[in-house]
Amino acid sequence: MDGVKNIVKKELTRVFTDKKLIISLFILPGVLIMVMYSIMGGLISNLQKDIETHIPTVYIQNAPDDLDNIIDSVSYIGDITYISSNDSTDSIKDGILKGEIDLLVIFDEDFTDKIYSYKEVGDPIPEVRTFYNPSEDYSNAAKGNFIASVLNTYQQSLLAERLGNIEQLQVFHIDRNPEAGIIIDESKATGKFLAMLLPFLINIMLFQGAMGLGMDTITGEKERGTLSSMLLSPIKRSQIVFGKLISLGILTSLSAVIYTVSVVIGIQRLSGEAMDMNIKFSPIQIIQLFVLLIILVYLYVSMVSLMAVYARTQKEAGTYITPLYILVMLGSIMTMFSSGGEKELQFYAIPIYNGAIAMQDLLVGELTMAKFGITVGSLALVAFLLTTLITKAFNSERVMFNA
Amino acid sequence: MIQINELTKVYKLTKKQMMEQKTKKNMMKAVDKLSLTSKPGEIYGLLGPNGAGKTTALRCIATLLKPTQGEITVKGYDTVRDSENVRKKIGFLTNEIKLDPQFSPKYMFGFFGRLHGLDEKTIDERREELFSYFGIKDFEDKKIDELSSGMKQKASIAVSLVHNPEVVIFDEPTNGLDIVTARNVTDYLKLLKNEGRTVIISTHIMTEAEKLCDRIGIIINGVLVMEGTLAEILEKTNSKDLEDAFFELYKTHSKEEE
Numbered sequence: 004m005d006g007v008k009n010i011v012k013k014e015l016t017r018v019f020t021d022k023k024l025i026i027s028l029f030i031l032p033g034v035l036i037m038v039m040y041s042i043m044g045g046l047i048s049n050l051q052k053d054i055e056t057h058i059p060t061v062y063i064q065n066a067p068d069d070l071d072n073i074i075d076s077v078s079y080i081g082d083i084t085y086i087s088s089n090d091s092t093d094s095i096k097d098g099i100l101k102g103e104i105d106l107l108v109i110f111d112e113d114f115t116d117k118i119y120s121y122k123e124v125g126d127p128i129p130e131v132r133t134f135y136n137p138s139e140d141y142s143n144a145a146k147g148n149f150i151a152s153v154l155n156t157y158q159q160s161l162l163a164e165r166l167g168n169i170e171q172l173q174v175f176h177i178d179r180n181p182e183a184g185i186i187i188d189e190s191k192a193t194g195k196f197l198a199m200l201l202p203f204l205i206n207i208m209l210f211q212g213a214m215g216l217g218m219d220t221i222t223g224e225k226e227r228g229t230l231s232s233m234l235l236s237p238i239k240r241s242q243i244v245f246g247k248l249i250s251l252g253i254l255t256s257l258s259a260v261i262y263t264v265s266v267v268i269g270i271q272r273l274s275g276e277a278m279d280m281n282i283k284f285s286p287i288q289i290i291q292l293f294v295l296l297i298i299l300v301y302l303y304v305s306m307v308s309l310m311a312v313y314a315r316t317q318k319e320a321g322t323y324i325t326p327l328y329i330l331v332m333l334g335s336i337m338t339m340f341s342s343g344g345e346k347e348l349q350f351y352a353i354p355i356y357n358g359a360i361a362m363q364d365l366l367v368g369e370l371t372m373a374k375f376g377i378t379v380g381s382l383a384l385v386a387f388l389l390t391t392l393i394t395k396a397f398n399s400e401r402v403m404f405n406a
Numbered sequence: 407m408i409q410i411n412e413l414t415k416v417y418k419l420t421k422k423q424m425m426e427q428k429t430k431k432n433m434m435k436a437v438d439k440l441s442l443t444s445k446p447g448e449i450y451g452l453l454g455p456n457g458a459g460k461t462t463a464l465r466c467i468a469t470l471l472k473p474t475q476g477e478i479t480v481k482g483y484d485t486v487r488d489s490e491n492v493r494k495k496i497g498f499l500t501n502e503i504k505l506d507p508q509f510s511p512k513y514m515f516g517f518f519g520r521l522h523g524l525d526e527k528t529i530d531e532r533r534e535e536l537f538s539y540f541g542i543k544d545f546e547d548k549k550i551d552e553l554s555s556g557m558k559q560k561a562s563i564a565v566s567l568v569h570n571p572e573v574v575i576f577d578e579p580t581n582g583l584d585i586v587t588a589r590n591v592t593d594y595l596k597l598l599k600n601e602g603r604t605v606i607i608s609t610h611i612m613t614e615a616e617k618l619c620d621r622i623g624i625i626i627n628g629v630l631v632m633e634g635t636l637a638e639i640l641e642k643t644n645s646k647d648l649e650d651a652f653f654e655l656y657k658t659h660s661k662e663e664e
Contacts, residue, residue: 228504236521
């Protein structure tokens, strides 16, 4: 095992004594991810603020006499222009289309008369029509606000007038205090949110780390002719393979941790506030997560390495590895759009996908030992197979020397 | 002691390689039934033009390639069955095998020393000896990337000798070296020979072969066409120097090939 230790030490030294490599592998991607999410978060909150503070331009045709009082009583803020039924609305509609005007509200001509002359079923009911542009944020918000604050209140006041007692209509209340009715396991709720996002992120980040490093440390060394010097030393080829895989695994884990932390920090900024990370793990869950991560790292590293060892140039390696990257993305993206409900055991035997769903289950506290066992077993089997293939490639003169 | 017995090495060519070499055959015989013995206390020189099969033969000895037919033993160990033991005994130098440019000669020396199972004290002693002999000390801490090609070659030579190998296999060792350093290297090879080690080199430089090698094997198109001391070869070919002898043989044997 001395050979393995020696090679791991050398590989790690190689990365950590190269400032450029440290920056390009660890620091830059981390900073970029954080900055990207922060900027996105900033832009989104600016946009929301902008819509909230915007004063809508509203045109109202045939406004009933008492509408003014309502608008005042709810202190609706808007730049309102009243028009009569003789005025054409075409230019206003055009303005809405162009985004210059936010809302047009048209009351039926004999709106008030119809309301007061209503006696029994079948009598005409007047209509209020609103015209807006759903693709304009201001217009969209103006319509919603106008209906919620002005029209609903107006309707309620007219109803009260007609019936005298509005409670007759209410019959019963549903949840006067909706907050008081929420029964939730905070840890599971946070887990559910994380369960949607984290397996995907971790999978992608792990693979990305393995990809960049694996191409350099295997194909790069092959290209530079430095790998063959190692093949000349009196150690087994399998030791060289293990040395490479373990050092790659360590570096990949490190980069995955950095990337994931950056993403989480970035997302917190995106949501505008610190997320309530109310998630608690039992010791067994922590061990399960640790084992899962280790085996996933090893699997991805060996997947990348197998491609990297067969490639003659780093460019070629990139071409080979990209389909695998897509495969990993696909396997883990499925967890984002599945309910995380009970899955049959055989799903946990599908490599890559099982890693993602097992992690999802773990985060919501539903990973049974059977699921865990099948996942780890199947991943370990694939990893072992890949390692055997890589060792075989290291022993092949055709692969190593193009002979 | 190196014994090569009827070594044949055939490369399978890919379609691309067949196109490049303008051949319709999907096989290329790089070495054809080569037999030779290199003994302790002598320097054996494989002489031949580019592409003659010298490097292939040496790589087979160094266990990097497996013979298609025939067998090779180094100090009694078979290069296929006992490749690990063979690698313990040999120091191999070739152009295509390089030291990691990211590290210093000092680090690389230590790294390969440890891979050969040496302890730190032995590594230090060996480094002191070899680095002062080849004049590497001045740049031992510089990145290999920053070294000149001559410095790199010196570092590679020193690293290949870290474990004080009993068998030394050098593929064109003076390639890219200035005249002073080249002399330095050939002198060291003589030193190794005098210590009773087995030395085999390949070269296409006639004067080097004449001055350095105790026995010379001339290899053309993968076939060992003549072997012997310088005097024997000159006598057999009726030539006055090695260059004439070589061209004499080259004319005959490349015609045969066609």
